Amino acid sequence: MEMQADPHGALSGRARVPGDKSISHRSLMLAALAVGESRIDGLLEGEDVLATAKALRALGVELVREPGGRWTVHGVGTGGLAEPEDVLDLGNAGTGARLLLGILAGHGFTSFLSGDASLRRRPMGRVARPLRAMGAEILTRSGERLPLAITGRTRLLPIVWRSEVASAQVKSAILLAGLHAPGETTVIEPLPSRDHTERMLTGMGAVVRTAPAEGGGVAVTVAGEVELLPQQFTVPADPSSAAFPAVAAAVAPGSEVALEDVCLNPTRTGAYTTLAEMGATIEITDRRQVAGEEVGTLRIRGGALRAVDVPAERAPAMIDEYPVLFVAAAFAGGTSRFRGLAELRVKESDRLAVMAEGLSACGVRCAIEGEDLLVEGTGAVEGGAAIDARLDHRIAMSFLVLGGLARNPVRVAGAETIATSFPGFARLMNGLGARIRAPAEGTEAERP
Ligand code: S3P
Numbered sequence: 001m002e003m004q005a006d007p008h009g010a011l012s013g014r015a016r017v018p019g020d021k022s023i024s025h026r027s028l029m030l031a032a033l034a035v036g037e038s039r040i041d042g043l044l045e046g047e048d049v050l051a052t053a054k055a056l057r058a059l060g061v062e063l064v065r066e067p068g069g070r071w072t073v074h075g076v077g078t079g080g081l082a083e084p085e086d087v088l089d090l091g092n093a094g095t096g097a098r099l100l101l102g103i104l105a106g107h108g109f110t111s112f113l114s115g116d117a118s119l120r121r122r123p124m125g126r127v128a129r130p131l132r133a134m135g136a137e138i139l140t141r142s143g144e145r146l147p148l149a150i151t152g153r154t155r156l157l158p159i160v161w162r163s164e165v166a167s168a169q170v171k172s173a174i175l176l177a178g179l180h181a182p183g184e185t186t187v188i189e190p191l192p193s194r195d196h197t198e199r200m201l202t203g204m205g206a207v208v209r210t211a212p213a214e215g216g217g218v219a220v221t222v223a224g225e226v227e228l229l230p231q232q233f234t235v236p237a238d239p240s241s242a243a244f245p246a247v248a249a250a251v252a253p254g255s256e257v258a259l260e261d262v263c264l265n266p267t268r269t270g271a272y273t274t275l276a277e278m279g280a281t282i283e284i285t286d287r288r289q290v291a292g293e294e295v296g297t298l299r300i301r302g303g304a305l306r307a308v309d310v311p312a313e314r315a316p317a318m319i320d321e322y323p324v325l326f327v328a329a330a331f332a333g334g335t336s337r338f339r340g341l342a343e344l345r346v347k348e349s350d351r352l353a354v355m356a357e358g359l360s361a362c363g364v365r366c367a368i369e370g371e372d373l374l375v376e377g378t379g380a381v382e383g384g385a386a387i388d389a390r391l392d393h394r395i396a397m398s399f400l401v402l403g404g405l406a407r408n409p410v411r412v413a414g415a416e417t418i419a420t421s422f423p424g425f426a427r428l429m430n431g432l433g434a435r436i437r438a439p440a441e442g443t444e445a446e447r448p
Pocket of ligand 1: 021022023095166167168169170172193194319320343
């Protein structure tokens, strides 16, 4: 499906973006491993999370969606999953595939995993290697890519694993596998990545500790062979999804937008720190704790932005927001530098290359220097380009945000991929004053 963003003026109003993708995947998986019935409110019903739900059903877990949107999961206990009859298709979801591998490593049957063309390109060795060290057998296609076969073991070996990348997916896969190992399993990562798994496991009765590691980095340790207690999960709004209306509002002069219930976990808010450094007016009100996570309302006002130099250490806390922050930089005064972006190359697309190419097509001068991206902001952007989303929801949404702020409309082919993480994106943006439409079908906001 193609979508087109026409230039808009100031944005205004209140909105709640859908539930957090990371917490939604984890709620379903951890609820499945608990003993008894868990309930989940606010689950993101995007395609990625629904693929995880489908995989869990194929593994013998009963999941029921109540009419009001609450999900009930009948947990089978750690080690209680059943062999699936067919290939588990995780669609576009790296989180679904990698976290599920950690769980399957602790089950003594064989499963086959695959996904869409984007997921089949992404590296699985980063989780396959530690899980093999724990005792699972994993056979992959060349380059450690999907499709793959995994045969787990009911009792894994506890390990200490040093990951080269700061990745919550790698960390979580190992911690989930560690639940099936006697004693303690430790993951060391170079910088702290999002810690939802640790928080949720702790809330369910597991013992998890985080401490500086000898020789540098952060060590996270889980004690295995524990019974997880069922939970009442409440999923906050996704700060990564909120970044799209937030950037649109920060750039469009005169805008005043409030985004409610946004997860403010400090391992997720690097994009807002960066926007504030660029001179955006961001206020947080109604801060409170909900189900183990801090949430609040983000109030963003539009105005002139200036260039920024984003340190590599901030990458894990804003890893998914770089594409739309590059868009913000294109409208700022001066040249911005974003450092240490190697991980962007292995996301749903090669986001470094695809963003640089798309920004250039929209008339923005930018350059890749090693692992850095430089974006020359001029305050005004030509736009007028046709972009291919390349099966990457965040590429699609970033260029639709750019189109709304540019001089000329931007068209995005393959915009259906937005449904993986942000169903109703166009409707929500249009409700705030954006002008996004599927040219063949009229404005999404106007459709029933
Ligand atoms: C996620 C971790 C990040 C992020 C992804 C979600 C998670 O990936 O990009 O969208 O839920 O754990 P990496 O762990 O590969 O950095």
